[in-house]
Every structure is written in structure tokens, then in C-alpha cells.
Amino acid sequence: MTTVATAPERRRRRLSGSTAALGILGLFTIGALLEVLPRIGVLNRRFFPPSSEILTTLIEQLGEGAFWTAVSDTLRGWAIGLTIAMVLGIAVGVIIGSVPFLRDVTSSTIEFLRPIPSVALIPLVVLLYGTKLQSALILIVYAAFWQVLVQVLYGVADVDPVVRDTARSYRFSRWTQLRQVVWPTALPYVMTGFRLAAAVALILQVTAELVIGVPGLGRNLGVAQSSGAVSLTYALVVAVGIIGIAINLFARALERRILNWHPSVRRDVAR
Amino acid sequence: MSMSPFRFSRRAGLAAVATLALTLTACGGDGETTDTASPTTDATTSDEATDDAEAPAETVDLTVGVIPILDVAPIYLGVQEGFFEEEGINLTLELAQGGAAIIPGVVSGQFQFGFSNTISLLLAQDNNLGLKAIANGAQSTDDPMEDFGAVVVPGDSDIQDLTDLEGKRIGVNTLNNIQTTTINQLVREAGGDPSTITYVELPFPDIVQAVANRDVDAGQLVEPFRTLSLNAGDRNLGSNLAGVVDNMEVAMYFTSQAYADENPDIVERFTRAINKSLQYADENPVAAREILGTYTNIDPAVAEAAVLPRWPGEINRDTVQLLAELAVGDGLISAVPDLDVLLP
Numbered sequence: 001m002t003t004v005a006t007a008p009e010r011r012r013r014r015l016s017g018s019t020a021a022l023g024i025l026g027l028f029t030i031g032a033l034l035e036v037l038p039r040i041g042v043l044n045r046r047f048f049p050p051s052s053e054i055l056t057t058l059i060e061q062l063g064e065g066a067f068w069t070a071v072s073d074t075l076r077g078w079a080i081g082l083t084i085a086m087v088l089g090i091a092v093g094v095i096i097g098s099v100p101f102l103r104d105v106t107s108s109t110i111e112f113l114r115p116i117p118s119v120a121l122i123p124l125v126v127l128l129y130g131t132k133l134q135s136a137l138i139l140i141v142y143a144a145f146w147q148v149l150v151q152v153l154y155g156v157a158d159v160d161p162v163v164r165d166t167a168r169s170y171r172f173s174r175w176t177q178l179r180q181v182v183w184p185t186a187l188p189y190v191m192t193g194f195r196l197a198a199a200v201a202l203i204l205q206v207t208a209e210l211v212i213g214v215p216g217l218g219r220n221l222g223v224a225q226s227s228g229a230v231s232l233t234y235a236l237v238v239a240v241g242i243i244g245i246a247i248n249l250f251a252r253a254l255e256r257r258i259l260n261w262h263p264s265v266r267r268d269v270a271r
Numbered sequence: 272m273s274m275s276p277f278r279f280s281r282r283a284g285l286a287a288v289a290t291l292a293l294t295l296t297a298c299g300g301d302g303e304t305t306d307t308a309s310p311t312t313d314a315t316t317s318d319e320a321t322d323d324a325e326a327p328a329e330t331v332d333l334t335v336g337v338i339p340i341l342d343v344a345p346i347y348l349g350v351q352e353g354f355f356e357e358e359g360i361n362l363t364l365e366l367a368q369g370g371a372a373i374i375p376g377v378v379s380g381q382f383q384f385g386f387s388n389t390i391s392l393l394l395a396q397d398n399n400l401g402l403k404a405i406a407n408g409a410q411s412t413d414d415p416m417e418d419f420g421a422v423v424v425p426g427d428s429d430i431q432d433l434t435d436l437e438g439k440r441i442g443v444n445t446l447n448n449i450q451t452t453t454i455n456q457l458v459r460e461a462g463g464d465p466s467t468i469t470y471v472e473l474p475f476p477d478i479v480q481a482v483a484n485r486d487v488d489a490g491q492l493v494e495p496f497r498t499l500s501l502n503a504g505d506r507n508l509g510s511n512l513a514g515v516v517d518n519m520e521v522a523m524y525f526t527s528q529a530y531a532d533e534n535p536d537i538v539e540r541f542t543r544a545i546n547k548s549l550q551y552a553d554e555n556p557v558a559a560r561e562i563l564g565t566y567t568n569i570d571p572a573v574a575e576a577a578v579l580p581r582w583p584g585e586i587n588r589d590t591v592q593l594l595a596e597l598a599v600g601d602g603l604i605s606a607v608p609d610l611d612v613l614l615p
Contacts, residue, residue, distance in 0.1 A: 046503060047480050126372045130381030131365050213367040223339040225476055228495050229568035
């Protein structure tokens with residue numbers, strides 16, 4: 001990584017370095033603003049504590065076992081839900097996408113079911129599972145599944161007909177066709193689906209915790225809110241935000257790693 | 272006993288989703304309580320049960336749906352003091368956010384017992400959900416100015432008494448429930464016309480803010496928000512709960528009629544333990560305030576200053592009757608229900 005860097009690569013690095021710096025500067029400005037406004041009385045301090053107070057509360061939380069239990073509950077629900085959604089989405093997407101008849105039959109149904117907001121299922125899952133993790137999982141899977149499915153469908157449809165026909169004329173087995181032709185084409189789409197689904201899964205996990213009372217950070221947030229603990233409420237919101245950023249970074253890193261051979265990720269290809 | 276006809280028909284109606292749900296259960300990872308049936312006669316006799324000669328032969332695992340508010344302090348105290356253990360009950364308290372999940376949870380057998388306000392229970396009975404109240408949950412005090420509920424206005428508001436609430440906007444945490452019904456009654460008693468009031472539904476923390484920002488003219492609050500609001504200079508017009516009647520039965524512990532029919536012994540043991548817990552909390556307010564720190568994030572100074580509900584060991588039946596009549600008057604329920612069915 002160190003020795004020879006080509007000119008464009010160096011420029012890229014400098015650029016990404018300064019982008020990060022700008023990002024941090026922006027964050028810092030907002031933090032400073034939220035520190036000053038409550039102190040000079042523009043924002044009511046009873047409801048908007050200065051950012052330093054929120055940060056102190058957050059740091060206090062880092063020392064609490066209950067906080068980390070909640071973090072792991074949230075991440076566990078997120079990971080399980082996301083995994084189920086990915087497996088289902090990929091399996092169903094590849095099957096439907098590979099059979100034109102199925103694709104035509106299901107397309108209107110998919111377009112009908114997809115826009116139903118997952119949160120509309122809350123009354124239903126409360127009845128079935130109450131405050132158990134399953135409640136959150138149903139919401140997550142319902143929301144994230146479509147993100148993955150639609151991407152996989154596009155990915156499968158994107159297979160180059162010439163390549164497909166070539167594979168057929170060489171009498172590749174269905175499985176080999178799938179592995180050697182369909183999957184590499186669909187993979188970038190799958191990864192996009194993964195990134196979208198990862199974000200959606202976190203949103204619904206936290207929603208289920210906050211609204212239903214499934215154990216996790218969202219429920220702690222709800223308890224803090226109904227206790228009138230304002231800075232703790234904000235501290236937990238920040239904590240959820242940090243997890244969201246971490247998940248996004250993780251999804252992007254994974255995407256780069258898995259697609260390191262793909263032109264959209266490779267740096268040595270002229271763009 | 273595992274599946275009441277009621278629950279079965281619900282589930283059958285939701286077959287498609289249930290199928291998905293079952294698939295999820297299989298992959299769910301936590302195999303502890305996949306069985307929704309109430310774990311009544313769990314024969315895994317725990318150490319405590321054998322140690323304790325007083326305890327009944329079998330220990331039961333019960334789950335109770337509660338809300339993270341001050342009112343449920345007694346049940347936490349009862350667990351801490353071992354009152355449930357004495358009855359051979361291994362209690363799990365589930366914090367259901369906002370209470371929305373509690374009645375459905377008890378109906379579906381997710382929770383064996385739950386905590387709910389009296390009007391919600393009357394509404395549920397009006398809809399034939401088959402619930403049975405078994406013990407007091409929280410009662411108002413007998414002093415409208417010193418109660419855990421309050422109608423507050425900004426310190427410099429023109430509103431001086433209850434009749435001034437006519438034509439005003441009042442923030443309440445649930446429309447068409449105990450708070451609106453009791454405020455209506457207060458205004459009516461004071462000679463005003465409650466139909467002129469506009470109620471705005473907001474969560475309690477937001478009511479405090481809405482009052483401060485003048486988004487509403489008045490707000491109905493309960494502790495700890497009452498103390499937070501009064502500390503910030505808002506004015507207390509008096510409690511809509513104690514103001515209507517002393518020691519009003521504001522909330523109760525309940526179970527489903529089906530569970531009560533099938534497990535009379537467990538219900539009896541639970542009722543004994545909760546009544547003991549309630550009395551203990553009523554007699555030991557210091558302990559009640561201390562236990563708040565274990566399940567809420569209420570600032571200790573606020574917990575110290577807050578007015579606690581009254582927690583006697585029996586239901587104030589007359590006030591349930593009164594609330595039922597008020598609910599009929601407001602059109603929330605069709606007729607005063609048979610209290611012998613709802614109450615023990």
C-alpha cells in the first residue's frame with residue numbers, strides 16, 4: 001500500500017482526506033451551535049440541553065452495563081433480521097428473476113406489497129409476539145426483503161445475453177450458469193440491496209423497540225423519555241445515530257471487499 | 272388450555288403472516304419462550320421452592336406487562352421484597368412501551384397479567400375482550416392540589432379556574448380516555464361546557480413543552496412531569512383525578528377472563544402478592560421512591576418531590592362505577608358494564 005502511488009491515486013487520497021476533514025468540520029459546527037444556542041436562550045434549555053451535557057451523559061452511559069446490553073440486543077435483532085431478509089431476498093430474487101413466467105406473474109404483486117410500510121404491521125405483531133424479538137424481526141424482514149429482492153431482480157435481468165447464450169452453448173449446467181454467469185452480474189446489485197437493507201433493518205429494529213418495547217436501545221430511549229430524562233434521551237438518540245453510521249461504514253467496506261474485482265470499485269480502471 | 276378459541280380464531284385470520292412468523296420463530300435464535308402458552312404448571316422445581324417450606328409445591332413463571340412509570344413501583348418493590356417468591360411466583364416484568372401492547376398482550380396470552388388504566392379496561396370490556404381486573408393498580412390521593420395528576424397552565428396564563436378552560440386547547444396523552452373524561456367532568460361540575468374544549472393528543476414529555484411554548488393553553492400531566500412542570504413555574508389548576516373524586520381508582524392490575532377461569536389458584540396467589548406489595552409501597556413511600564431508580568431514569572431529586580399515587584390493597588369499587596358512568600356520558604362506552612364481571 002505504501003510504495004508507489006500513481007498520480008490519480010494520490011489525488012484521490014488527498015481528496016478523500018479533505019472530504020473527511022470537511023465532514024468533521026460540519027459536525028463540529030453543528031455541535032458548537034447546539035452548545036451555544038441553549039446557553040444563550042435561543043433554544044429552551046429545559047428541552048434542548050447543550051451538546052456538552054448530552055455528550056457527558058453519553059460517556060456516563062458507556063460505563064453502564066445496561067447500556068451495552070441494550071446495544072447488543074439492538075445489534076442482535078438487526079443482524080438476525082438482516083440475514084433472514086438477505087437469504088430470502090436472494091433466493092426468491094434469483095428464482096423469480098431466472099424464470100420469465102414467474103417474473104411476469106409476480107411483478108404486480110411485488111409492486112403492490114412493496115410500498116406497504118412495515119410499521120403498519122405493528123398492531124399485528126404486537127398481537128402475535130408482544131414485546132419479544134420476533135416482533136422486531138417480522139418488521140425488519142418485511143421492510144428489508146423488498147430492498148434486496150428488487151435489487152436481485154434487476155441484477156439477474158442485467159446478465160449479458162451473449163454471455164448467457166455462450167454458457168448455454170457450452171452446455172454449462174444450470175448450477176454452473178448460476179455461479180459463473182448470473183451471480184457475478186447480480187453481485188453488485190446484491191451489495192447495493194445489502195447496503196439499503198442494512199439501514200432499513202436498523203430503523204425498524206429501533207422503531208420496534210421504541211414503539212412496542214422490544215428490548216434494546218430504542219426501549220431505553222422510550223423509558224428515558226417517559227422519565228423526563230431529557231439529556232439521556234438525546235444521548236441515546238446520538239448513540240443510535242453512531243450505530244447507524246457504523247453500520248453504513250461496515251456495509252460500504254464489505255461492498256468494496258467483495259466487489260474488489262468489479263470496475264465500479266477497482267481503482268486502476270480508467271473512468 | 273394452551274389455546275383459547277379466541278386466540279385461535281385471531282391467528283387463523285392472520286394465517287399468511289403467521290406462517291411467516293413461524294418461519295421466523297424457527298430462525299429466531301432465542302429458544303427460551305417460543306411457546307406462547309402460559310407456563311402454568313412448570314414442574315422444574317427450583318431451589319427456592321424446595322428450600323422454602325411455606326411455598327406451594329410448584330413455582331410458576333409469570334410475565335406481567337407494565338409501563339415504565341411511577342404507578343407500578345409497588346410491583347417492583349414486591350419482587351425486591353420477595354412477596355411473589357413467597358407465593359411461589361417467579362415474576363418477569365416486561366416494560367411495554369406506552370401501554371399499547373399490554374391489553375393485546377394479555378388477551379393473546381403473551382402476558383398473564385397486565386397494568387392498565389380503568390377507562391381502558393372499561394373500553395376493553397365494552398368490546399367484549401374478556402378481561403378481569405384483580406387488584407388495585409394506583410389510586411389518586413384525596414387532595415386535588417397534591418395528587419400525582421394535574422392540569423397545569425403557564426405561570427402567567429389568564430386561566431384562573433376550571434371554567435376558564437372552556438373553549439381552550441388542552442394537551443392530553445390519550446384522547447377519549449381517563450384524562451379527557453375527568454377533565455370534562457371537572458369543567459361540568461364547575462358550571463362550564465366541556466364540549467367547547469379542544470383536546471390535543473401529545474406524549475407527556477411533549478405536553479410540558481407544548482405548555483411552555485403556548486402551543487396549548489393547558490396540559491394534563493402526571494408525575495414526574497407534573498413536578499418538572501411546576502418546578503419550571505407552571506401553575507397547578509388541580510388534579511382532574513382527585514378533583515373528581517377522592518381516591519379514584521385510576522389503574523388496575525388485570526388478567527384475561529380465560530386465564531382466571533383456568534388458573535384460579537395462580538390468580539389468587541398473584542392477587543395476594545400484589546396486594547401485599549401495594550400495601551407495603553403505601554406504607555413505605557421512601558422505598559417506593561428508591562425503587563424508581565431501578566426501572567426508570569427519573570432524576571432522584573424529582574422522584575423525591577413527586578406526589579405518589581395511593582396504593583391501598585383493595586379496589587375502590589364506587590369510583591370505578593363513577594368512571595363507567597362518566598365514560599357512558601362522554602359516549603366512550605355504550606352502557607355501564609356489569610362490574611361484577613370486570614371486578615373481582
